[in-house]
Amino acid sequence: MTTIAPASAVALQPTTDAELEQLLAAAQTAAAPLAALRPAERARLLDAVADRLDAAADQLIPEAEQETHLPGARLRGELKRTTFQLRLFGEELRDGGYLDARIDHADAEWPMGAPRPDLRRVRVPVGPVVVFAASNFPFAFSVAGGDTASALAAGSPVLLKAHSGHPGLSRLTAEVVTSALREAGAPDGTFALIAGTAAGAAALRDPRVKAGAFTGSIPGGRALFDIANSRPEPIPFFGELGSNNPAFVTEAAASQRGAEIAQGFVGSFTMGAGQFCTKPGTLFVPAGYGMVEALRDAALPPAAPLLNERIQSGYTDVLANLQSNPRLTVLAQGAGPLADPPGPTLLLTTAADMLSEPHALQTECFGPTAVVITYDDESQLPELAETFEGQLTATVHGTDSCQVAELVEILARKAGRVVWNQWPTGVSVTYAQQHGGPYPATTAAGSTSVGTAAIERFLRPVAYQGFPQHLLPEALRGDNPLGVPRLVDGRREA
Amino acid sequence: MTTIAPASAVALQPTTDAELEQLLAAAQTAAAPLAALRPAERARLLDAVADRLDAAADQLIPEAEQETHLPGARLRGELKRTTFQLRLFGEELRDGGYLDARIDHADAEWPMGAPRPDLRRVRVPVGPVVVFAASNFPFAFSVAGGDTASALAAGSPVLLKAHSGHPGLSRLTAEVVTSALREAGAPDGTFALIAGTAAGAAALRDPRVKAGAFTGSIPGGRALFDIANSRPEPIPFFGELGSNNPAFVTEAAASQRGAEIAQGFVGSFTMGAGQFCTKPGTLFVPAGYGMVEALRDAALPPAAPLLNERIQSGYTDVLANLQSNPRLTVLAQGAGPLADPPGPTLLLTTAADMLSEPHALQTECFGPTAVVITYDDESQLPELAETFEGQLTATVHGTDSCQVAELVEILARKAGRVVWNQWPTGVSVTYAQQHGGPYPATTAAGSTSVGTAAIERFLRPVAYQGFPQHLLPEALRGDNPLGVPRLVDGRREA
Structure with a gap:
């Protein structure tokens, strides 16, 4: 294994224009050979990166702890998730379903009114991608995170814009990724780290770059989207x-297990010091069922340091603003709610107040704060749900006899994932995961950034009409040498 | 059958703000009940529209002939294609594969490092869509065309912005669609016609509208994309x-069947008076193989009227501009190339000239004009191919022994569809069709506007976590009552 220099030895300098030009040229050069690899060959690259990251854990974790203030156990779990994710995309490549391969044989009698030519369609990589890393998951949504894994799996070279919150870890991780790819035989230019806001924007503007991916704030993401x-x-x-991730508790659920729900909610909104994009920011509870009291009396976890100075100051600004809103009162609060580190805060208001000023009361407060809202009658819940913009998640706590079909229908229209009797904070990496949602949750509601379907973002379809076998991509040849699942003349091959 | 008033009896007036507000409100109201229909129920709606359009052919065709100057036989063929397309989306709905249904059962041992919850993912309609009709296919890309069919199939209500080139036909067609939907029991507001540029833009800006679709020019499409x-x-x-749709003839193909290729090319670039978005606008031929002579001497079809005055004047402007370019000479020309109707024009230049000024010489000239380019050596073809922007199609005429793998690889990177030894002008409606491509061919290279995959544009995924059976969409229930194909725990169900 290559020896990795201690991160402190070399700071992460902003990428210069000349360096960026070189990296963009290398990414463009890598695009064709990376795309030409068989899916199983790219899977081997992802496995190599995963193996090397696992092996480097004892160097990566201390650096991550130091730069992010997150606990070591959480970071080790996140690294495990990250390497699992890389390997899961490898499995996806070996399966081949992601290619959505389709073959229509020529058909002189095609009832459209004209003969059908031989048409074969497969997904190909879009070309170089610039990925903007997040601060709150320094492994799973950063240098070797889901965006990188899915773009490389698709066959698109990656320029990774490091997050300034963990520069040393970014550099260390990038060195592991780069050397693993090199040793596994990936084309030069398959992956590179860049640093600095200007370099990130310049990369996104460059004509050689064909897609962007980002996890972060609404203003930052919108600015890049506009570019x-x-x-x-x-x-x-x-x-x-951004996402508020509202959760709704029915009267029956409050009756049956109000205290348990209150405890679960406190655990969820304070998990990772509230720095999850899926943190439940709003909890609707029925008035008069003891839930407000249970939440008021719930044991809040101790103050925990936030990721970095910018997150800390952003958090206290938003919280101070919320606390100054006359519609909100403090329901429960840890010691030093505006201190560093900040104790958790629960604010309280009513459904009527939320309906009067939904936008202000639904502002995402990135950190350990949430708003509890009392309602008088379950029939108000659909109207309350309608006040929300697009969300990553929306949660209902109910019982099997609750009449919540309308509420669930509204929430499924607003959110990428609806959750029943659980909490949204965990985002499992699976085949059926959907981590996305209508704006402003994401800028592309048709896509997911977690789960195997995330690969689709970096692919586009190409149809081959009338081609001889030897010029077709392997996935489209008659003998199906890759053994991929296909739709042939409209029917799924066995 | 409802009697349809003659189109001339009521002109198509621009939609007023008040009318638009009413139609948008109706579309929003229709969204939930339309989405709630079972796929097979929506298929029945599409079948009803197709049946009624077929039955109204004798009223629709004369109106179309009068407004578009296209021949009756072509229009009857296009109407057949249009109703076939509606029924094919019905089949797609009954199949259910478009739902991309995925089920992950809860798994305490999921190797990610945390238990996997029960997660189930399905595609749902995006909500109301505004569709901007094209002028050149008054049936297949207009009121009841592919965008409308795929949006309705997805379960998204449609506001159809009529093209000003065939207002009477638009109104007649919309009446057939609307009454067919009403009689078949579709929710009120499922479909409505709007007219006028301002109303179209206002609809696209309205927060109730969740997607747009368009077929037309680069400036018009870009303006709407920006909105x-x-x-x-x-x-x-x-x-x-827009698309230039370049075609490349190898030396061996020119030797073996140069005259046949020349004849096929003339037929393709003059088909529909050159008013196809897939018209081959550029033909690369080897110098010294007699192809220039064959093209010069080919019989050009007689002048045919263009769709409307705006197309006619746009065509003559672009052609006059091309003719004034000193790099281009006239190779062959029908009578009255700048008259109305215009005779076809073939221009000639060399590979060296194309490389000097690619952008000007690749301008799309919507009408019966194309540019022939001579090259000296096949090794130039990759470099020439690289000069093109994103394309709908790219074509190669070769033989099985030609070394064209690199050329095909480049063209597949540039275009949504690559064609071998055929012409791109026909766009068959099939399962494997891809009618799209990188910008400026389209604004969304990951999508297609023709073929069954076109439905994906108007869907977005939603995951249900931990839900009881009775609150799940039918496609995600354990007993699979709709019988849709599913991915269960990462494996395709038999």
């Missing part, structure tokens, strides 16, 4: 921005 | 804009 779309050649920009 | 993306809540905009 991507105002290019002479606009490109897709997959931004995961 | 869609600059909204407070940006929405996806699926625009099919």
Whole structure:
């Protein structure tokens, strides 16, 4: 294994224009050979990166602890998730379903009114992608996170814009990724780290870059989205921005297990010091069922340091603003709610107040704060749900006899994931996961940034009409040498 | 059958603000009940529209002939294609594969490092869509065309912005669609016609509208794309804009069947008077193989009237501009190339000239004009191919022994569809069709506007976590009552 220099030895300097030009040229050069690899060969690259990251854990974790203030156990779990994710995309490649391969044989009698030519369609990589790392998951949504894994799996080279919150870890991780790829035989230019806001924006503007991915704030994500779309050649920009993640407790659920729900909610909104994009920011509870009291009396966890100074000051600004809103009162609060580290805060208001001023009361407060809202009658819940913009998640705590079909229908229209009797904070990496949602949750509601379907973001379809076998991509040849699942003449092959 | 008033009896007036407000409100109201229909129920709606359009052919065709100057036989063929397309989306709904249903059962041992919850993912309609009709296919890309069919199939209500080129036909067709939907029991507001540029833009800006689709020019499409993306809540905009559709003839193909290729090319670039978005606008031929002579001497079809005055004047402007370019000479020309109707024109230049000024010589000239380019050596073809922007199609005429793998690889990177030894002008409606491509061919390279995959544009995924059976969408229930294909725990169900 290559020896990794201690991160402190070399700071992460902003990428210069000349360096960026070199990296963009290398990414463009890598695009064709990376795309030409068989899916199983790219799977081997992802496995190599995962193996090397696992092996480097004892160097990576201390650096992450130091830079993010997150506990070691959480970081080790996150690294495990990250390498699992890389390997899961490898499995996806070996399966081949992601190619959505389709073959229509020529058909002189095709009832459209004209003969059907031989048409074969497969997904190909879009080309170089710039990925903007997040601060709150320094492994799973950063250098070797889901965006990188899915773009590389698709066959698209990655320029990774490091997050300034963990520069040393970013550099260390990038060195592991780069050397693993090199040793596994990936084309030069398959992956590179860049640093600095200007370099990130310049990369996104560059005509060689064909897509962008981002996890972060609404203003930051929107600014990059606007850059991507105002290019002479606009490109897709997959931004995961902000979400309030409302949760609704029915009367029956409050009756049956109000205390348990209150405890679960406190655990969820304070998890990771409230720095999850899926943190439940609003909890609707029925008035008069003892839930307000249970929440008031719940044991709040101790203050925990936030990721960095910018997050800390942003958090206290938003919280101070919320606390000054006359519609909100403090329901429960840890010691030093505006101190560093901040104790958790629960604010309280009513459904009527939320309906009067939904936008202000639904502001995302990134950190350990949430708002509890009392309602008088379950029939208000659909109207309350309608006040929300697009969300990553929406949660209902109910019982099997609750009449919540309308509420669930509204929430499924607003959110990418609806959750029943659980909490949204965990985002499992699976085949059926959907981590996305209508704006401002994301800039691309049709996509997910977690789960195997995340690979689709970095692919586009190409049809081959009338081609001889030897010029077809392997996935489209008659003998199906890759053994991928296909739709042939409209029917799924066994 | 409802009697349809003659189109001339009522002109198509621009939609007023008040009318638009009513139609938008109706579309929003229709969204939930339309989405709630079972796929097979929506299939029945599409079948009803198709049946009624077929039955109204003798009223629709004369109106179309009068407004578009297209021949009756062509229009009857296009109507057949249009109703076939509606029924094919019905089949797609009955199949259910478009739902991409995925089920992950809860798994305490999921190797990610945390237990996997029960997660189930399905695609749901995005909500109301505004569709901007094209002028050149008054049936297949207009009121009841592919965008409308795929949006309704997805379960998204449609506001159809009529093209000013065939207002009477638009109104007649919309009446057939609307009454067919009403009689078949579709929710009120499922479909409505709007007219006027201002109303179209206003609809696209309206927060109730969740996606846009368009077929037309680059400037028009880009303006609408910019509106869609600059909204407070940006929405996806699926625009099919412009394409040059280059075709490349190898030396061996020119030797073996140069005259046949020349004849096929003339037929393709003059088909529909050159008013196809897939018209081959550029033909690369080897110098010294007699192809220039064959093209010069080929019989050009007689002048045919263009769709309307705006197309005619746009065509003559672009052609006059091309003819004034000193790099281009006239190779062959029908009578009255700048007259109305215009005779076809073939221009000639060399590979060296194309490389000097690619952008000017690749300008799309919508009408019966194409540019022939001579090259000296096949090794130039990759470099020439690289000069093109994103394309709907790219074509190669070769033989099985030609070394064209690199050329095909480049063209597949540039275009949504690559064609071998055929012509791109026909766009078959099939399962594997891909009618799209990188910008400026379209504004969304990951999507297609023709073929069954076109439905994906108007869907977005939602995951249900931990839900009881009775609150799940039918496609995600354990007993699979709809019988849709599913991915269960990462494996395709038999």
